[in-house]
Amino acid sequence: MRAIDAKQSPDTRERILDAAEALFVEHGFEATSMRLITGRAGVNLAAINYHFGSKEALIQDVFRRRLTWLNEARLSALERFEKEAGGAPLKPHQIVEAFFGVSLRMAADTAHGGHTFMRLLGRTYTEPSAFVRQFLADEYAAVVPRFKQALFRALPDVPPEEILWRFHFMLGAMSYAIAGTDALQLVSGLELDEKDPEALSRRLMPFLLGGLRAPLAGPAAKTRNPRKAA
Amino acid sequence: MRAIDAKQSPDTRERILDAAEALFVEHGFEATSMRLITGRAGVNLAAINYHFGSKEALIQDVFRRRLTWLNEARLSALERFEKEAGGAPLKPHQIVEAFFGVSLRMAADTAHGGHTFMRLLGRTYTEPSAFVRQFLADEYAAVVPRFKQALFRALPDVPPEEILWRFHFMLGAMSYAIAGTDALQLVSGLELDEKDPEALSRRLMPFLLGGLRAPLAGPAAKTRNPRKAA
DNA sequence: GCTCGTTTCAAACGGACGTTTGAATGATAC
């Protein structure tokens, strides 16, 4: 009856994945109904449960389809730099390039859906749904420690905890820059130039490096007068 | 029958707003049912429609309750610096302090719900729902142009477009740092120290300033080999 | 041409959703 683990019927499966990916970006997971997905994909409502098993499983497959490739690309970029360095610590800009540069290049690919997926991924970092969070944690388990270690070696004078915070901030700036394009208009009236998908990368990479290498704050916090919220 | 515009019944209204705020952060707008909200608030299901009119109106009131105050605090902080400067351009760190410092101080207020609200606000920047986006745009219309202009004056050597991008990146780093605490654990195993709510501010502000003042990229993009996504 | 496993399809399932209703309750003014 069912063929949940099978690889058959490439057409229907791919059509569903494409439609779901686009609709998840547009409306979020909860607000995207299976009837909306199957309607856009031009397939029968029951096709999702037949091919994927459930809506949750579909969501996971939407991520798996591209995230595995993305993380492998990040790792191989890092390893290429490490081979070039021959045992010496990498430069910070190389590590940032390997992780964020690869991501931004995928986000610049509007032809094959990479752009849509990266918007979805950025949105999802703030998604509270438990099973999505767990899934992302598993997918990142292999790649994050490698980048952490590379950063520790590249910035021996910066406390490791500070590096982790800054990695977190960089991830946020990128995710938001990709996922929150509406907010960009809100703030500035700017719009992403579709003709030049590399523009974001050219703007963002210097910002990330500037933040990563910012001087450390002194031991005394420089906040002024803590104030209560209303 | 209805008293949608009235200010009566402070207790029920506030209980609903508090419960909704917390649950929206935890589950998102769509996944938070009115039965869940009223159950947590200890009020009758019909109370939301009676006091607010609809679920959408409740969502807007959850934001309005704190966002108006936040934006006024941002503006007054900016104006205080401008008065001190007496017509001279502000320092970048003052502008960043006025906008992001005020926000982070609200996010550090765990006692009066400011922390919960700032997490919700951060989440919402990537929320695609149309009416929420429009609402946020209206609320920010008065404050954003003021900060834009202050930044243009503070950084006369940086192209205005570049400044807008970097403001966008800073907003992303902060939103994500506040809203995506789960992702922080994912990346690093770090956890926010509840005992020291100022920690985030002390870490984030130098990062934001480092990114804002980062050297401009040369006219020639330094990307290497554009690659297609699978 | 028949068989068998895979895929598609229309229809229905129980349940949860946001909203509405009309009566009960409570408090205030006369």
Next chain:
DNA sequence: GTATCATTCAAACGTCCGTTTGAAACGAGC
């Protein structure tokens, strides 16, 4: 005590949700 208002309450409304079902259509192997 009675009238008047705002508020609370249990119950029900119609709709949409994710999922399941059983039959129809399809396609490859013999």
